[in-house]
Amino acid sequence: MRDFADRVKRLLVGRPVPGRAPGETLLPKRIALPVFASDALSKVGYVPDAVLVTLAVAGAAATVAAPWIALAVVGVLVIVVASYRQTVHAYPSGGDYEVVSTNLGDRAGLLAASAQLSEYVLTAAVSTCAGAGYLAAIVPALDPYRVEIAVGLVTVLALVNLRGGREPGGAPVLPAYLFMGAVGAMAVVGLIQELTGALGRAPSASYEVVSQAGRNQGLTGLAGAFLVLRAFASGSAALAGVNAIADGVPSFQRPKSRNAAAVLALFGLIAAAMLLSVVHLAGAVGVHMVENPATDLVDHGAPLGEDYRQDPAIGQIAAVVFAGFRPMFYVVTAATGLILVLAANTAFNRFPALAGALGRDEFLPRQLSQRGDRLSRSNGIIVLWAGAVVFIVGFQASPYRLIQLFVVGVFISFTLSQIGMVHHWSRELATATDPGKRRRTYRSRIVNAIGVAATGTVLVVVLLTKFTRGAWITVAIMAVLYLVMSAIRSHYRRVSEEIAIGDLHDARPLPAHVHAIVLASRLHRPTLRALTYALSTQPTSIEAVSVDIGDGGAARLLRDWEDAELPVPLTVLDSPHRDVTRPVVSYVRSVRRDSPRELVVVFLPEYLVRHWWERALHNQTARRLKTALLLTPGVVVAPVPWRLGPLGESHIHRGSRAGTAEDIMDVDVATRSAQEHRLAPSHNPSTNRPPTTQENA
Known part of the structure; x- marks a missing residue:
């Protein structure tokens, strides 16, 4: 749809012109x-x-x-x-x-x-x-x-x-x-x-x-x-x-x-x-x-x-x-x-x-x-x-009627x-x-x-x-x-005052603690891609979060997670009312309350579809979660796209190491090494949560 709109635009207004504004x-x-x-x-x-x-x-x-x-x-x-x-x-x-x-x-x-x-x-x-x-x-x-x-x-x-x-x-x-x-x-x-x-x-x-x-x-x-x-x-x-x-x-x-x-x-x-x-x-x-x-x-x-x-x-x-x-x-x-x-x-x-x-x-x-x-x-x-079109149509193209407004x-x-x-x-x-x-x-x-x-x-x-x-x-x-x-x-003035730097010396970027949360509904390649990406950012602590809505999906995810021996703990949130958005938002806010000086980054796998009509078939839960989390203070949402279709990642050769469990192991080793070098000896970079836990929303 976007390509079609771009072709129509180019047909009407022409190709982009390089350079600066004309003098x-x-x-x-x-x-x-x-x-x-x-x-x-x-x-x-x-x-x-x-x-x-x-x-x-x-x-x-x-x-x-x-x-x-x-x-x-x-x-x-x-x-x-x-x-x-x-x-x-x-x-x-x-x-x-x-x-x-x-x-x-x-x-x-x-x-x-x-x-x-x-x-x-x-x-x-x-x-x-x-x-x-x-x-x-x-x-x-x-x-x-x-x-x-x-x-x-x-x-x-x-x-x-x-x-x-x-x-x-x-x-x-x-x-x-x-x-x-x-x-x-x-x-x-x-x-x-x-x-x-x-x-x-x-x-x-x-x-x-x-x-x-x-x-x-x-x-x-x-x-x-x-x-x-x-x-x-x-x-x-x-x-x-x-x-x-x-x-x-x-x-x-x-x-x-x-x-x-x-x-x-x-x-x-x-x-x-x-x-x-x-x-x-x-x-x-x-x-x-x-x-x-x-x-x-x-x-x-x-x-x-x-x-x-x-x-x-x-x-x-x-x-x-x-x-x-x-x-x-x-x-x-x-x-x-x-x-x-x-x-x-x-x-x-x-x-x-x-x-x-x-x-x-x-x-x-x-x-x-x-x-x-x-x-x-x-x-x-x-x-x-x-x-102009509104006035032309509204006044039936009458210059005499329009001139009453004009003067x-x-x-x-x-x-x-x-x-x-x-x-x-x-x-x-x-x-x-x-x-x-x-x-x-x-x-x-x-x-x-x-x-x-x-x-x-x-x-x-x-x-x-x-x-x-x-x-x-x-x-x-x-x-x-x-x-x-x-x-x-x-x-604009209110925004400028809000984002202005009062003291450049005090406002310099300093090392901060980052807690990474990877949202997972099941263990598949987009989830592995999100885990790999999250680990590559070298967060202070990391965990995966899923929601149990009573359809058996959470139990299958726990089994698959243990079988894959992934080095990232998994937290399963219980949702008796089968709602996904509210438990995740409540949990993220609780993490912020427990560590108010810690930045929470939520990695959200989502699909890139080929056709406009496919948008109605995918990403609805991801879209609701993204909207809700963007309104949560102290939380950064990082979408991790997975392209569907013949030219997408879903057709990468199975022998490729892009987004596999082995990649996650390699990235985790590199992340831990970097954290040990960066953090003081008394600091424990791992999360205090067990590898697989289940919490009530």
């Missing part, structure tokens, strides 16, 4: 922009949809607020980009987790890490779901299979990352530039058509949008204001991924911080232009997006029904703008879907890296900080894949990071004496303070407007992660 690849700005900004740029693929869907709750007339909401989102984007430009100069070696932990302490760092971990899982889920939607826009027949497509995409990404590879380089460059070029061309051509009056209308523009109240109410009153805030909260998801550039500063060419700051500024300009263009064109062509198109869109008063397929906003815009040149529609739609898949792939890079850092700091299992045989952090990749973690991380930066600049000001440096530090603190105000405000809006619509799930996940990571840290 960082230093990237110029033209390469770093698509590599690190692809995640944030991809939000243009579904954020306009989320804004339009939210506003559609109040009817079609409410969508006129979409451009203003997009403008507000761009304003926050400018502030966040300016804030992270300060971060890349102050912390060129790390991201939000390091900034928060260094300035606000481990507890705040743990909260930021919890937010980021949940953000990465949701990034992988929402990006693949949105990518599946664009694939369905190209091939309409695939629309009923969005869940299966999204699960397939995230699984392929997991397998690709499990196979390992180089640090970020050329793979995302062409798709990212293709996406920027395709959307840019669509925006330019669409704006020209709008100015010349040649811009058409989207098919969904001819349908009426039914508000939740059953009639178009617009955005009047308190409910309308709350809806605008909710749409703004959805649009704020466009900022997710900005911190990826700050996390990737070590991969930039020198001067690293300056190049990272330049890429941040360039990304801000491109993202703002793309978001505003898409939202504006969506309104110009009359795109209608609703959460439930089968019931919320009507044609002459009749619902469209389940057969209607709602394409993403960019897909609808591209179909109108390039109505006379269909291939360009496919280019725009395919490029958008591809960039979304690449955005999901960035989560497979960032989640294992953060989980590895948390494992190194002992907030998560240490295994997460280790690389697999393909030099990838395979444990983190598998955890991310499992979490809260983003802005918790943003806000904590900006607070940490304000603390950082305050400390710098307390020690800086140079006037020029003080001015720069003061200016940076003002920028980050504005960032705290902006991101904190958005966080409050998100919590108020999204909490009951799914954000509570993210908050609950973060709380669980926080508690689990705190418990793991406490466990």
Whole structure:
């Protein structure tokens, strides 16, 4: 079974790769922009949809607020980009987790890490779901299979990352530039058509949008204001991924911080232009997006029904703008879907890296900080894949529903990071004496303070407007992660204190008395193997132990033991209730009580079977004994395996001396000689028990 599993693993992820983890690849700005900004740029693929869907709750007339909401989102984007430009100069070696932990302490760092971990899982889920939607826009027949497509995409990404590879380089460059070029061309051509009056209308523009109240109410009153805030909260998801550039500063060419700051500024300009263009064109062509198109869109008063397929906003815009040149529609739609898949792939890079850092700091299992045989952090990749699949299936591959969960973690991380930066600049000001440096530090603190105000405000809006619509799930996940990571840290600290050496001089290994116990049910080759192995360790005293369960086996073992003239005394424990485990454990504990400074080593013969189904036929008693003895203080369990099958010891030639009574005699003589040389003359190495005894359990 194990060999089969290993062959499947090698088929999926490839052969082990020798060597150390790959080093960082230093990237110029033209390469770093698509590599690190692809995640944030991809939000243009579904954020306009989320804004339009939210506003559609109040009817079609409410969508006129979409451009203003997009403008507000761009304003926050400018502030966040300016804030992270300060971060890349102050912390060129790390991201939000390091900034928060260094300035606000481990507890705040743990909260930021919890937010980021949940953000990465949701990034992988929402990006693949949105990518599946664009694939369905190209091939309409695939629309009923969005869940299966999204699960397939995230699984392929997991397998690709499990196979390992180089640090970020050329793979995302062409798709990212293709996406920027395709959307840019669509925006330019669409704006020209709008100015010349040649811009058409989207098919969904001819349908009426039914508000939740059953009639178009617009955005009047308190409910309308709350809806605008909710749409703004959805649009704020466009900022997710900005911190990826700050996390990737070590991969930039020198001067690293300056190049990272330049890429941040360039990304801000491109993202703002793309978001505003898409939202504006969506309104110009009359795109209608609703959460439930089968019931919320009507044609002459009749619902469209389940057969209607709602394409993403960019897909609808591209179909109108390039109505006379269909291939360009496919280019725009395919490029958008591809960039979304690449955005999901960035989560497979960032989640294992953060989980590895948390494992190194002992907030998560240490295994997460280790690389697999393909030099990838395979444990983190598998955890991310499992979490993304749960969200995809649980939310039926709906990007709009997932985005309700997505935003809260983003802005918790943003806000904590900006607070940490304000603390950082305050400390710098307390020690800086140079006037020029003080001015720069003061200016940076003002920028980050504005960032705290902006991101904190958005966080409050998100919590108020999204909490009951799914954000509570993210908050609950973060709380669980926080508690689990705190418990793991406490466990590791407790273990470290328990096993730490207080005084190296007093803790040096000294000669100790060892009492060896060989468990025997009958006299056969595995028992002889265990006796030989036990004697070869040169214990201070040794005995064999068996249990009489009333089936005559103990009597046969006593006769065989005497006939073989084995130099090891045999103790038979009586068990009137036919239980094997309890008498052995009680006896071992009594040996420990009689000699508390003596180490007891229990040698346990067990079979190694050829097939998985054979495990149910062997070793059940041995497994129960091993489990019980491992929980007994001062006792060491030493399994002695005996391989079954054509290639095992059971087919060794009878003339071989491996595990025979003669071997035991030879080993016993050597053991006694070594003990006499090692022990003082007054010490008696033999056990006080007679060669064959019987005790009541």
